[in-house]
Amino acid sequence: MRSLVLIGHGSHLNSDSARAVFRYADLLRGAGLFDEVIEGYWKEEPSLRQVLRTTASTDVTVIPMFISEGYFTETVIPRELGLGHQGPVPPEGIARVIGGRTVRYTLPYGVHPAMTDVIVARAREVLPELGADGPADGIETALIVLGHGTTRNENSSRVIHENAARLAGTGLFSEVHALFLDEEPRVNGWPDRVRAPRVVIVPFFASEGWHTLETIPQDLGLTGQVTDFPGNPHGPQQVLYARPVGTHAAIADVIVHLAEEARGTLGPGGDAERGHEAAWQAFLSRARAGTRIGELLITPELGVFEVRHQLDEGRPGGDLMTLVTPEGVRDQVRVTDGGEHRPVHTLRSVPRGWRAVLNEADLRRAVHYAYPAMVEETYAHSCHALRPTPWATTARRQTGIYAKVQRAVPEQVERVATRVCGACLRTRLWAGERLTHSFLDGVPGGMPCAEACTFLVAEVREEVARKKAAAASDD
Numbered sequence: 001m002r003s004l005v006l007i008g009h010g011s012h013l014n015s016d017s018a019r020a021v022f023r024y025a026d027l028l029r030g031a032g033l034f035d036e037v038i039e040g041y042w043k044e045e046p047s048l049r050q051v052l053r054t055t056a057s058t059d060v061t062v063i064p065m066f067i068s069e070g071y072f073t074e075t076v077i078p079r080e081l082g083l084g085h086q087g088p089v090p091p092e093g094i095a096r097v098i099g100g101r102t103v104r105y106t107l108p109y110g111v112h113p114a115m116t117d118v119i120v121a122r123a124r125e126v127l128p129e130l131g132a133d134g135p136a137d138g139i140e141t142a143l144i145v146l147g148h149g150t151t152r153n154e155n156s157s158r159v160i161h162e163n164a165a166r167l168a169g170t171g172l173f174s175e176v177h178a179l180f181l182d183e184e185p186r187v188n189g190w191p192d193r194v195r196a197p198r199v200v201i202v203p204f205f206a207s208e209g210w211h212t213l214e215t216i217p218q219d220l221g222l223t224g225q226v227t228d229f230p231g232n233p234h235g236p237q238q239v240l241y242a243r244p245v246g247t248h249a250a251i252a253d254v255i256v257h258l259a260e261e262a263r264g265t266l267g268p269g270g271d272a273e274r275g276h277e278a279a280w281q282a283f284l285s286r287a288r289a290g291t292r293i294g295e296l297l298i299t300p301e302l303g304v305f306e307v308r309h310q311l312d313e314g315r316p317g318g319d320l321m322t323l324v325t326p327e328g329v330r331d332q333v334r335v336t337d338g339g340e341h342r343p344v345h346t347l348r349s350v351p352r353g354w355r356a357v358l359n360e361a362d363l364r365r366a367v368h369y370a371y372p373a374m375v376e377e378t379y380a381h382s383c384h385a386l387r388p389t390p391w392a393t394t395a396r397r398q399t400g401i402y403a404k405v406q407r408a409v410p411e412q413v414e415r416v417a418t419r420v421c422g423a424c425l426r427t428r429l430w431a432g433e434r435l436t437h438s439f440l441d442g443v444p445g446g447m448p449c450a451e452a453c454t455f456l457v458a459e460v461r462e463e464v465a466r467k468k469a470a471a472a473s474d475d
């Protein structure tokens with residue numbers, strides 16, 4: 001067996017932030033190359049602290065879905081996964097045995113050499129004349145590989161320069177330039193550097209967003225996919241603006257390359273993880289008799305299971321109830337009835353008005369999406385194998401902008417937790433609360449919280465920042 005875990009950043013505020021990772025996970029699931037494909041996030045659930053526990057096999061390949069190496073891929077993800085590694089990841093990745101699982105952690109997809117092919121694929125979308133030896137119409141064409149760049153991390157620009165160097169050797173373009181938004185050489189100086197009459201710009205960005213849709217077109221004066229610049233220093237030029245590389249379907253192939261390379265160096269697949277399977281069998285034996293988990297009602301019907309919000313019990317299943325797949329459950333529970341993002345799935349705000357009819361394998365997936373890691377962590381709690389992490393330990397682990405939560409006094413943490421956790425189903429084991437019965441015993445809201453989630457950490461940080469600002473204004 002082999003499990004693939006894709007790690008995204010996610011967001012506490014924006015439910016679209018995780019969409020690109022979903023898309024690749026869905027594509028890879030469909031390709032059937034792995035026994036399971038799971039997503040994990042820094043700012044959503046399953047969190048980086050939980051995600052390994054949710055994998056069904058003892059052979060796990062973890063791929064950071066980032067466009068370049070940096071703080072997240074070198075510091076945050078290894079630390080939160082418990083890899084015992086900080087700093088640059090070697091090309092062959094890192095392998096560790098964690099909780100009985102062999103975990104292989106790779107470089108981010110953006111640094112794989114196959115990204116050069118994705119840049120060319122994006123260029124071809126705006127310039128279909130681009131053949132194997134260059135543009136078939138013979139017009140001299142330059143390529144700009146456009147990166148964000150940052151003077152704080154040289155890795156961010158290195159990958160752009162490497163791709164530009166590889167493409168310069170192909171003869172596809174008369175000139176190839178690596179230009180940046182936030183470091184030299186800057187993209188807004190392109191008219192002085194680029195001589196060719198036709199210029200393709202491919203943004204080396206992970207997703208379509210503020211930069212690709214707004215700042216780049218505004219800064220460069222682009223009016224659409226094709227923009228003419230009749231009065232440039234080297235004569236009239238036409239710019240073809242491509243979509244970002246990170247949303248191209250071929251990224252799924254890059255992910256497969258990375259996983260295969262990790263596999264090739266480190267041996268064959270693993271076995272079913274026994275603790276994980278025992279947890280799901282405990283849950284399924286309740287589901288077969290009909291059960292509730294959190295806000296959901298699970299009803300067995302002729303060998304399949306119907307899942308719906310418990311407040312929709314008895315509601316006719318016709319037009320008023322959207323019928324969804326397991327991935328549809330994932331999409332439904334990401335926003336409230338009012339359309340607000342739900343970064344913590346155990347907040348009491350699961351939307352109503354949908355139902356899913358699922359076989360046993362799909363039910364597992366749907367429950368995983370609705371309440372990530374809850375079956376595994378609740379079962380571990382029932383076996384006395386879930387170790388709570390006190391707030392002080394969680395706070396000490398924080399780095400970067402979150403390090404300031406170490407300054408929060410216990411009363412501040414408790415005040416924020418009372419507000420945030422008061423809306424959550426979970427019982428705060430990390431704060432000394434006790435959970436005696438869980439949904440595995442028939443108490444739907446009985447779920448453990450072994451460690452403060454990143455949402456609470458972010459709220460505590462806000463509280464510390466507010467107090468500091470208030471103290472400064474009093475002075």
Ligand code: SF4
Nearest residue numbers: 421424426449452453
């Ligand atoms: S820290 Fe609070 S809000 Fe976050 S998961 Fe735990 S109980 Fe819920």
